[in-house]
C-alpha cells in the first residue's frame with residue numbers, strides 16, 4: 385500500500401519515490417507509488433497537481449484505498465523518481481480547508497448553525513448552513529472566526545480510540561468507523577476530516593465572507609481565505625480607488641456619490657424625454673403647416689436618416705392626431721429600411737395596412753398594422769425612396 389506522506393507532514397513539497405504499478409486507461413497513465421505526498425481528491429478538498437519525473441500530474445485520486453496519479457506520458461524511470469507538489473495550489477487548499485473548519489465552528493458556537501454542505505472550488509469556497517441568519521449575525525461570525533486565526537492556535541491531527549472519541553466534543557459525526565482522524569484546533573474545534581491543514585490557525589490568514597444567499601431553508605456562505613482573500617482585497621481596493629478618483633470623492637463616499645449620480649441621471653432622462661416630446665410637437669406642427677394638400681387632405685412624406693424608430697412613430701401619431709392628415713415616413717440606416725404609414729381617422733377611404741403590404745415588398749420587407757396605422761422593415765435600403773413614392777402615389781389616387 386502507498387505510504388501517505390501528507391498525513392505525517394502536510395508541508396512536504398518534494399520527495400523521491402518508486403513507481404510500483406502503472407495502469408493505462410484512455411491513453412493516460414494511472415501511476416501508483418510506494419509513497420506519496422500528493423493528496424488525492426477527497427473530503428471536499430481538490431486533488432494536488434505537480435510533477436513526477438518532470439511529467440505533469442493532472443489529477444490524483446483514491447480507489448479501494450489505492451492512490452493513483454494521472455499522467456499524460458510515462459516517466460523515464462521507475463526507481464528514485466523525483467516528485468514535486470504544486471505547492472502554491474496545495475497551500476491554498478490548506479488555507480481554505482482550515483478556514484472552513486474555523487468558520488463552520490464559529491457559526492455553530494455563536495448561532496447553533498450547522499454546516500450541511502461544503503465546496504472548495506478553484507475560485508471560491510462555500511459552506512451551506514441549516515438556518516437563515518441576519519447580516520449582523522454573519523458579520524459577528526466573521527469577526528469571531530478571524531480572532532481564532534489571530535490567536536494562532538495549534539492544529540493537530542489525532543487518532544483517538546473509540547473510548548476517547550466518545551469524550552471528544554465533535555462538531556460533526558465521522559463518516560468512517562475505523563482509524564478516525566480528528567482535526568483538532570486547540571480546544572476550539574474537533575472535527576473528523578481526511579484533508580490537509582496548516583499546523584497553526586494563523587496560517588489561514590484573513591477569512592473574508594464575500595456574500596451569502598438564502599439556500600434550501602438555510603444559507604449558502606461564499607468566503608475566501610489567505611491569499612485568495614488578499615487577492616480579492618487588492619481587486620476591491622483598486623476598484624474603489626479608481627471609482628473614488630473618477631467621482632472625485634473619498635473612498636467611503638463612493639456609494640453616496642453613485643446614488644446621487646444615478647438619481648440625477650433619472651431626472652435628466654425624464655427632462656430629456658419631455659423636451660424631446662415638445663420638440664416633436666413643434667416638428668409635427670411645422671410639417672402640418674408646410675404639407676401639400678390633396679382634396680383637402682394633408683399628405684406628408686419624408687425619409688429620416690438614422691433616426692430612432694420610436695421617435696418617428698411619435699411624430700407620426702402627433703401629426704395624424706390632427707384632422708385630415710396622412711403620413712408616409714421612411715427611416716434609413718446602414719443595414720435596414722423602415723416604413724411607418726398612418727392616417728387620421730377622418731381619412732377612412734384609405735386602408736394603411738393594405739398600402740404598407742404592397743409598398744414594403746419594394747424593400748424586401750415585412751410588416752403590418754391596422755387600417756389607421758401600419759409599419760414594417762426590410763433590407764433593401766436603396767429602394768426606400770421607391771417604396772415611399774409608391775405609397776404616396778397610391779394614397780393620392782385613392783383620395784382624389
Ligand SMILES: [Zn+2]
Nearest residue numbers: 481567577579
Ligand atoms: Zn478538513
